[in-house]
Amino acid sequence: MGLGLRLTGAWLTWLFMGAPAFGQGAGAEWPTAAGTPQGSRYSTLTEITDANVGLLRQEFAFPTGATGNHEGQPLVVGRVLYLVTPYPHKLIAIDLAKPKTPKWTFAPAVTTVAIGKACCDTVNRGAAYDNGVLFINTIDATTVAVDAATGKQKWRTRIADPLTGVTLTGAPIVVNGKVIVGSSGGEFGVRGFIQALNATTGKLVWKAYNTGPDADVLIGPGFKPYYAKDQGTDLGVSSWPTNMWQRGGATAWGWFTYDAGTNLLYYGTANPGVWNPDMRRGDNKWASSIIARNPDTGQAAWAYQVTPHDAWDFDAVNESIAADLTIGGVARKTLVHFNKNGFAYTLDRATGKLLRVAAFANQNWSKGVSLATGAPVPVAAKTPHLGVVAENVCPSPLGAKDWEPASQSLATKLFYVPAINLCSYTMGLKALYLAGAPFIGADAHIVPGPGGNLGELIAWDAAAAKRVWSVPEPLPLYGGTMATAGNLVFYGTLDRWFRAVNATTGAKLWEKKLECGMASAPISFTGADGRQRVAIITGTGWLSGGLSGGACPSIFSGSSGVLHVYKLP
Amino acid sequence: MKLGVVAVLVLVQGPAARAATVNPVVEGRRLFLKMNCYGCHGIFGTGQIARNIQQPDPAGARTNITYGNSFGMPAFGKRLTSDQIGYIISYLGVAGTVTEPRFCDWWAPTPTKVCP
Numbered sequence: 001m002g003l004g005l006r007l008t009g010a011w012l013t014w015l016f017m018g019a020p021a022f023g024q025g026a027g028a029e030w031p032t033a034a035g036t037p038q039g040s041r042y043s044t045l046t047e048i049t050d051a052n053v054g055l056l057r058q059e060f061a062f063p064t065g066a067t068g069n070h071e072g073q074p075l076v077v078g079r080v081l082y083l084v085t086p087y088p089h090k091l092i093a094i095d096l097a098k099p100k101t102p103k104w105t106f107a108p109a110v111t112t113v114a115i116g117k118a119c120c121d122t123v124n125r126g127a128a129y130d131n132g133v134l135f136i137n138t139i140d141a142t143t144v145a146v147d148a149a150t151g152k153q154k155w156r157t158r159i160a161d162p163l164t165g166v167t168l169t170g171a172p173i174v175v176n177g178k179v180i181v182g183s184s185g186g187e188f189g190v191r192g193f194i195q196a197l198n199a200t201t202g203k204l205v206w207k208a209y210n211t212g213p214d215a216d217v218l219i220g221p222g223f224k225p226y227y228a229k230d231q232g233t234d235l236g237v238s239s240w241p242t243n244m245w246q247r248g249g250a251t252a253w254g255w256f257t258y259d260a261g262t263n264l265l266y267y268g269t270a271n272p273g274v275w276n277p278d279m280r281r282g283d284n285k286w287a288s289s290i291i292a293r294n295p296d297t298g299q300a301a302w303a304y305q306v307t308p309h310d311a312w313d314f315d316a317v318n319e320s321i322a323a324d325l326t327i328g329g330v331a332r333k334t335l336v337h338f339n340k341n342g343f344a345y346t347l348d349r350a351t352g353k354l355l356r357v358a359a360f361a362n363q364n365w366s367k368g369v370s371l372a373t374g375a376p377v378p379v380a381a382k383t384p385h386l387g388v389v390a391e392n393v394c395p396s397p398l399g400a401k402d403w404e405p406a407s408q409s410l411a412t413k414l415f416y417v418p419a420i421n422l423c424s425y426t427m428g429l430k431a432l433y434l435a436g437a438p439f440i441g442a443d444a445h446i447v448p449g450p451g452g453n454l455g456e457l458i459a460w461d462a463a464a465a466k467r468v469w470s471v472p473e474p475l476p477l478y479g480g481t482m483a484t485a486g487n488l489v490f491y492g493t494l495d496r497w498f499r500a501v502n503a504t505t506g507a508k509l510w511e512k513k514l515e516c517g518m519a520s521a522p523i524s525f526t527g528a529d530g531r532q533r534v535a536i537i538t539g540t541g542w543l544s545g546g547l548s549g550g551a552c553p554s555i556f557s558g559s560s561g562v563l564h565v566y567k568l569p
Numbered sequence: 570m571k572l573g574v575v576a577v578l579v580l581v582q583g584p585a586a587r588a589a590t591v592n593p594v595v596e597g598r599r600l601f602l603k604m605n606c607y608g609c610h611g612i613f614g615t616g617q618i619a620r621n622i623q624q625p626d627p628a629g630a631r632t633n634i635t636y637g638n639s640f641g642m643p644a645f646g647k648r649l650t651s652d653q654i655g656y657i658i659s660y661l662g663v664a665g666t667v668t669e670p671r672f673c674d675w676w677a678p679t680p681t682k683v684c685p
Contacts (some may be wrong), residue, residue: 116609116619116641162641187608212645387674425685429602430676437641438608438618443673445685542617 015193024323025410025485028526033126033171034405035482035523038322039257041407041523042483047532049486050569053500053510056566060099062559065090066551069541071403072126072171073480074563075134082134083537084562087115087122089138091146097528099565100531103149106144109550114140114162117436119187119454121541123169125255128173130199136178136221137168143181155202159183159458163436167192173256175265175295178205182252186270186315189439191286192251194267196298199266206298210250210269210286211236214316216361217286218298225302226352227374229283234412239283247433248280249273250287254317254403258295259333260352265295266335268306276428277311279384284309290337290345292352301474302352307341307376307443311390312365312381312426313397313444316339322349325413325463327356336462338406338417340399341376343369346462358465360458361400361419362449365393384442385427396424396446398448398476405521406460409483412503422450454547455477457481457491459506469506478544479536480521492518492536494548498564500534514554515562519544527567535565595670597660597679604639604645605638607645612684613671615665623665 026035034041048056064070066085074083079376080103081094091106115122115132118139118221129133132155134146141160146153159181160166165188172181178196180442186192192504195207208218217236225231232238237245251270258265272287286301290398292301307314320337325346327334335349342363346356375515384390394400404418424444431441448454455473460466475494482490487503494517500510516538538552539561545551601607601614609619616622618640621631634654637644645654661667672680 111637113641116638119618150677220628346655387677388684391685427673427682427685429673431605432603434605434643434648435640439605443607537673 004031004529011100016486026524029078029193030074030523030525031129032075032173033073033128034319035257037173037175037258039255039319040321040323041405041480041521044485045524045526045532048484050486050488050502050509051062052568053486053488054569056510056534057569059527059565059567061565062094062099062563063559064537064539064563066560067551067555068119068474069123069526069544070116070537070539070561071123071519073523074535074537075127076128076230076413077129079528080148082127082129082148083536084124084127085561086124086153086539088416089124089136091127091134091136093151094477094488095242095269100538102285103319104149106153108138108144109132111140111162114167115183117162117165117169117188118169118522120524120543123541125169128172131529133199135172135179137172137176137181139167139169141168143168143172143179143202145334150415157197157202165436170253171255173258174199176561177259178295180265182250182256182267183252184295186273187438187440188250188254189247189273189433190249190251190435191246192249192269194252198480205414208290208293208298208300210252211240211245212236217220217300218293220330222422223300223302226305227304229308229373229375230303230305233364235283235285239285241281243370244280246289247273247439248313252317253315254315255319256406257320257322259322259349261333262309263294263425264292264349265290266290266320266322266349267547268318268320268337270315270317271313272308273438274431274441275313275458276299276386276431276439277309277384277531278428279431279441281430282309285553286316288346288371290316290320290335292349293496304347304352304354304374306339306345312341312393313502314339314399319349321406321415323338323408325461336408338401340395340402342395342400343366343376344462344465346465347410356465360467361392362421363458384428385430386430386526389425389427392423392447393426394423394449395420396422397444398422404478405480407483407489408483409503411485413461413463413485415460415462416481416483416503417460418479418491419456419458419482420476421451421454421456422446422476423449427538430443434520455493457489471506471508475548478547482522482524484524490522490536492520492538494540494544498536501525512563514538516540517544517548531567533565533567535563537561537563593656593659594663597658598657598670598672599680600649600657601660601676602673604648612673613669614661622661625658625661627658627662630661
């Protein structure tokens with residue numbers, strides 16, 4: 001009876017608090033890039049806590065065999081860990097009961113010509129998994145499906161010709177039997193898109209461009225953008241000078257999230273091309289936007305252009321986390337997004353209405369963002385033009401936070417943001433479009449931001465739109481964060497520290513200096529013995545290495561990135 | 570004597586007159602920016618996506634610019650004349666030295682705006 005009452009009480013509490021909360025944390029497995037389709041990067045495991053994390057010990061280390069920026073995170077399904085390396089994109093399966101040698105390694109054929117088309121290192125942000133099959137993108141614009149049991153290729157689909165400048169760097173997501181992938185290459189005069197492939201066959205189901213006529217963008221009668229600035233017909237054409245939308249960038253190289261409640265897929269689009277804003281007068285839709293689509297048809301439900309006429313390289317590709325928050329005493333289904341432009345957006349994920357917005361980091365390009373219109377108010381002197389330097393613009397083109405994913409704790413309700421504190425002097429340059437060559441039209445000289453620290457871990461209350469605490473970091477945070485139910489936040493730094501801090505206070509509780517810096521995101525899972533593990537991958541490339549004294553390991557060193565797995569004794 | 574003066578004038582004015590129309594280093598810098606080379610090799614050729622190409626081996630540079638390579642370098646042989654490729658190589662020959670031009674406004678008749 002007593003036991004029954006307790007169970008009933010717990011069940012009632014579960015109902016009252018909202019069942020979706022449990023669905024938004026990862027458990028024994030880490031089966032999708034962000035742990036969950038909602039993007040929380042939250043582990044519900046509770047063995048490792050703020051009280052015992054100081055005892056963490058390495059269980060095993062596994063060299064990836066690749067150099068370059070390791071931006072992805074492993075997946076764990078069953079008792080097998082899967083990781084995908086930067087180019088040449090080996091997909092490696094590690095049996096957690098026998099981790100010394102791989103269970104299998106899949107080495108796809110990758111065209112070397114794509115190496116010179118990848119703006120920011122030949123990276124890969126991880127695999128997706130569904131129903132016994134792994135899905136990876138390769139830098140040469142190809143998606144490959146691999147049998148998780150055998151490591152054998154099931155299908156391979158060429159998404160685009162890399163000679164045109166299209167590459168693939170993002171992690172796919174699988175929704176309702178479809179593999180969703182998004183294009184990279186915004187610095188090469190491409191026209192960005194996402195597409196859905198049949199998970200069983202690899203055949204195209206739908207393709208949605210991010211610029212151009214509504215028919216190509218999959219904008220139809222069901223498209224209901226909340227703000228007037230985003231309403232109209234064929235804005236993907238009319239908000240550009242003649243035909244510039246055809247090479248207008250607006251790729252989708254970041255993260256996808258999905259919420260079953262709304263049955264909507266969420267993603268952000270990259271900067272408009274060319275960088276020089278004077279060559280593309282207008283809002284340049286749908287660049288630098290958050291777009292919600294029906295994953296079954298690809299039809300757009302709403303779009304919110306975060307930075308109209310983006311002159312600063314403020315891609316909106318950062319993750320949009322589907323989170324259930326209480327705002328002003330009202331339970332809201334929100335989407336939380338930390339943009340490169342330095343503002344944190346809390347949106348209604350069904351409608352795209354902006355509920356809260358505030359700067360989460362140092363910024364001077366804008367006077368603020370209007371809740372009434374949804375539009376930012378740019379500062380004229382901080383806007384680059386043809387032959388004119390915009391001086392000391394903050395944040396820099398690397399963003400106040402870039403693609404490095406934030407996490408959300410369902411216990412503290414806070415979001416943990418890996419931030420970058422850099423500014424820039426940027427001049428617009430005239431640019432000619434030459435197919436397959438970069439199409440940038442700007443020079444940006446990047447300088448440290450104010451305060452002496454180049455990075456920061458920020459705990460953010462998205463319901464109140466305010467900081468709760470922050471941990472200054474000497475270097476930019478160039479990897480993701482993970483929150484756990486043990487009241488912990490894990491993250492790696494470019495100066496080689498893998499850290500755990502108290503999720504409530506930010507107090508540093510544990511750290512380990514590794515052989516190289518980290519640009520990946522930690523994960524947590526249970527090993528073959530049923531006990532909790534935490535893992536991260538080291539390895540930086542030329543871009544992140546440029547912020548931290550060089551790539552690590554050097555491509556000439558003979559070393560590689562390393563997967564590190566930790567557990568309690 | 571008269572012939573000698575003429576010869577001296579030709580020697581002095583000939584190259585000087587050509588330099589007034591085409592300064593190979595300046596023209597090379599202009600083409601380096603116009604052809605978007607800086608997008609991969611950095612605004613002064615120090616390397617980014619692609620490698621540092623300051624002060625290259627001239628013959629190797631000509632081959633790479635003309636034909637491209639299998640690592641994504643586009644071929645510019647059909648977009649540039651042999652002379653223009655020579656200008657780019659002339660510019661790269663002084664890139665990273667105290668005499669390198671550091672302008673960014675390649676579209677101006679006389680570029681003067683230094684990169685930020």
